[in-house]
Amino acid sequence: MRGPASHTDRIPRESLDRCRNCGGTRLFRDEATADLVCQDCGLVNREGEAVVQEPLGHSDDASRYGPGTHGRATTVLLPDKGLRTRIGPLTRNSVPSPLSHRRKMEFARLRLVDRRQGRGDSGERNLETALPQLKRLTEAL
Structure with missing residues (x-):
């Protein structure tokens, strides 16, 4: 089993350099699904955009994201x-x-x-x- 690649291999230049959830910089590309995943909190970022999830206890953020951003179409x-x-x-x-x-x-x-x-x-x-x-x-x- 191969572990995460070096920092330069993990994050493409055109992609994110920080996790949108926790601000961590330990991101890696999942080879099987091509997802960008934060090693600290586990948030999945796809093609440089985070999959928006409402944090627990922060229901006031739902109005900021709008009703169309939660879940699959x-x-x-x-x-x-x-x-x-x-x-x-x-x-x-x-x-x-x-x-x-x-x-x-x-x-x-x-x-x-x-x-x-x-x-x-x-x-x-x-x-x-x-x-x-x-x-x-x-x-x-």
Whole structure:
């Protein structure tokens, strides 16, 4: 497992040099997801812009950021409108330290439950099948 690169390798010149959450300078580029992550607080900065998260206990900041900056945009092209959280395979945490075997198995169980619960009624199941087929057909036109 390779640790974080040197300071000059971690932060591209056109990107951030400080974390917007804690002001730390220990940022590194996650090779798997190409995210810029703060090693001090774990905030994920993507392509030089922080993913805006309301800090706990600071509800007055929500008015400054506006209602459209929290969460992912919804789309009718996904059966769950893009709102469902999917648990992907994890092998390390945000620091990046390897996860213990026990923690990996815990996430494997969570993924299994997530996959089983993910399908709602028959309409959602039909959309999960139909929407990718429609996308493929429109791309072929």
